[in-house]
Every structure is written in C-alpha cells, then in structure tokens.
Amino acid sequence: MAETMDVLVTNIGQLLTMASSGPKAGKEMQTLEVIEGAVLGIKDGKVAFTGTADEAAGLTASETIDCGGKLVTPGLVDPHTHAVFGGSREHEMALKQQGVPYLDILKQGGGILSTVEATRAASEEELVRKSSFYLDRMLSLGTTTAEVKSGYGLDVNTELKQLYVTKKLQDKHPVDLVSTFLGAHAIPKSHKDNSDVFLEEMSGMLQQVKDEKLAEFVDIFTETGVFTVEQSEKYLRKAKEYGFGLKIHADEIDPLGGTEMAAGLGAVSADHLVGSTDEGIRKMAESRTVAVLLPGTTFYLGKHTYARARKMIEEGVIVSLATDFNPGSSPTENLQLIMTIAALQLKMSPEEIWNAVTVNAAHAIGRTEQAGQLKEGRNADIVIWDAANYKYIPYHYGVNHVNTVLKNGKVVYQRGKISD
Numbered sequence: 001m002a003e004t005m006d007v008l009v010t011n012i013g014q015l016l017t018m019a020s021s022g023p024k025a026g027k028e029m030q031t032l033e034v035i036e037g038a039v040l041g042i043k044d045g046k047v048a049f050t051g052t053a054d055e056a057a058g059l060t061a062s063e064t065i066d067c068g069g070k071l072v073t074p075g076l077v078d079p080h081t082h083a084v085f086g087g088s089r090e091h092e093m094a095l096k097q098q099g100v101p102y103l104d105i106l107k108q109g110g111g112i113l114s115t116v117e118a119t120r121a122a123s124e125e126e127l128v129r130k131s132s133f134y135l136d137r138m139l140s141l142g143t144t145t146a147e148v149k150s151g152y153g154l155d156v157n158t159e160l161k162q163l164y165v166t167k168k169l170q171d172k173h174p175v176d177l178v179s180t181f182l183g184a185h186a187i188p189k190s191h192k193d194n195s196d197v198f199l200e201e202m203s204g205m206l207q208q209v210k211d212e213k214l215a216e217f218v219d220i221f222t223e224t225g226v227f228t229v230e231q232s233e234k235y236l237r238k239a240k241e242y243g244f245g246l247k248i249h250a251d252e253i254d255p256l257g258g259t260e261m262a263a264g265l266g267a268v269s270a271d272h273l274v275g276s277t278d279e280g281i282r283k284m285a286e287s288r289t290v291a292v293l294l295p296g297t298t299f300y301l302g303k304h305t306y307a308r309a310r311k312m313i314e315e316g317v318i319v320s321l322a323t324d325f326n327p328g329s330s331p332t333e334n335l336q337l338i339m340t341i342a343a344l345q346l347k348m349s350p351e352e353i354w355n356a357v358t359v360n361a362a363h364a365i366g367r368t369e370q371a372g373q374l375k376e377g378r379n380a381d382i383v384i385w386d387a388a389n390y391k392y393i394p395y396h397y398g399v400n401h402v403n404t405v406l407k408n409g410k411v412v413y414q415r416g417k418i419s420d
C-alpha cells in the first residue's frame, strides 16, 4: 500500500480502537478491539488507517509520532458535567464531615442554590475564563468530548448566560462540547412554594433554546424536595415535543422511580441511578436508554451504596460512566479516577470500563458517529498514555497517566517527550 498520510502514529504498543457498530449493551461490553504493535494514520484530522506495523508498510507521512510502545486509545468522552458555574463550595466539606445530608444543605439554601447566587453574580467573560480552565484540565486528563449542563441560573437570564458561555466555549476550546439545558436543576428561593410556576417559566424558554441552538438535550433533577416524577414527566414530555433529546438526574438519593420514567419516555440517558429498582433496570435495557453512572458522586457524598452496575450489565443495559464534574457533589474533572472507582466499587471489568468512557459515553450524548472510536473516518481524537496496556489505567490510581492528546489530528496537550 503506498498512501500518504498527514501524520503516522507509529510503534504503538497496544491500540484500543474501540471500533464498534454502535453502543455496547450488557455482556457486549466485555469485548473490545485491541491491536498489538499498531500504527495509526491521520489525514485531514480524521483517522485514515489502523492496523499492524506490517499492514502499514508503504504508508508515508510528513509527520511521525513514535509512541515508544505506549498504549493509544480514543480520547475519553465525559457524558455528564456541570462545568459552567460561579464560585466554589469548599465550605461544605465541614458540613459533610458533621454528617449534614446533601439534600438538607440544599433545603437550607446552600448547595446548588449557593452556586446559583455565585453564577448569577459572575459575568459571561468570568464564566468563560473559569470554565476554560476546567476544560484545559479535562483535556490534560484525556477528555476530548464532554457534555455540559446549565442549571445554576434558575432564572431566564442566567440560564441563557450559562448556555451562551457553553456556546462560546464550543467555538474556542479544543474539547468538543455537547450542551444540555438543565433549567430544572433546583427550585429557586423565589419559587420555594411554587415549583409548578417555576417549571412553567423554564418550559417557556424551550422555544428560544431550540431556535438559537443553545442545547441538544433537556434534563431535570427528579429528587425528594426538588421535582417529583409527575412534574418531571410533564416537563420532559414538553421538551420532547420541541425535539430535544431527554436526560434525567434519576434516583440519585431517594428511589422515586425516575429510572422507569426515563425508560418510558425513551430518554437518551438516565443518570446516577443509585436507587434504581430491578423493574427500572429491565425497562432501561428494553428502551436502550443509556445508564450514565456517576460513582465519583457516591464516593464524594460519603455514601456506601453505589449504583448496581453488575445488575445493569447482566440485564443488558448500555452502561456509561461520567465525572458529574460540579462544585458540590463531585468536584473533579478526572475521568481516570472515576474509572478506578468504577473498578473497585461498581465491580466493572477494565473492558466494560473502557466501553463505558468511549463508545457508550459518546452514544449518551448523541455523538455515536463522531467520538469514542478510532476507525476510518472518525475524528482523530487520540490519547497516548504513559502505560503499556489498557488495564493499567484504572489500576494505578490518583495520578494522570496521559502523555499526549491529539484533537482532530493535532497535538493539543503534551506532558513531556513521549520517550520520557
């Protein structure tokens, strides 16, 4: 074969292509494509070749990146973050230590509501700067595509401000962002006793959000003291009529039945799912709603009961993992850390974990055809790891294993020389 590439990534010890015809459900998550001694070719920012060194004989390129036997994978996909917010909440750590529950902090006007105050007070420019910093950190940790939710405005103007910030970041930051409108994230103090009126206000924004292409998904926090299953269903049905994909913060703390509702509505994903029932899990498998599990949140809330990933996989659910990066229940941009918690607490195998943070995560945010796989025609979003094999990443924990990140075929992050 005599073909010219823009870039040849050579001497790859192990290439995890994650090539798949679509998302992987249940036991399919145990499979992944590995090429030992591989070469990857990039042309026009897309993957143009993957194969063994022998198969690559004859390929040429103006630029070569010699991986020195390292592991190469697709860029990670983080399908659940709240990466645009004002302020921070380190003062809540002491409350947590005293055993004050997360929902009690919220009830007292803290938690999400304190971030709402800080976000309302911040200018658009400040938020862009702050979120760029977080996105830079995500990129350095191997994340090349992420979902971002609004939801710290809880009024029309601030929700729009958050969505405009995400739009600006979509234009200027290398991490590809998928926007979700989460106006229904909490009940603002102004509507404390009238959450229905508040939901009407947020429903009233859907047309503008659609017209200005400010979000692809609509999400709601269905939880005790926040929105009931009935309110959530009514709100989401409306969002569906406008053509939004649906997402739900479901059964995070109390098992209210959000899982069943998500499946019944054909939501693209239901997220958290710590309290999902057997029936809810079976329905998720049937509806092919992605279960986006957020074990970093369970860990950080100091809880000991995690989402039942094994049961979900046994029942044939499409399982994914995310950081849930936010200033309260999960202040981390580090998907590698989540991979370790998933191994230890959700008892997921390395193969299941890699599917969960690539192919399945991309599917959870409508990017099945663009992200999460290294095969011909896909974005050349690539991570070169300081590791020889994929099992090493969830195993050696609490550090950043990323050596180099390429986005659309260009190096956007490099820790040092690849041979260091």
Ligand SMILES: N=CN[C@@H](CCC(=O)O)C(=O)O
Binding pocket: 082, 111, 112, 115, 221, 249, 252, 297, 324, 326, 327, 328, 329, 330
């Ligand atoms: N639970 C609701 N929303 C976020 C937390 C937001 C916050 O505490 O600021 C979550 O997914 O965990």
Ligand SMILES: [Zn+2]
Binding pocket: 080, 081, 082, 249, 324, 326
């Ligand atoms: Zn969340």
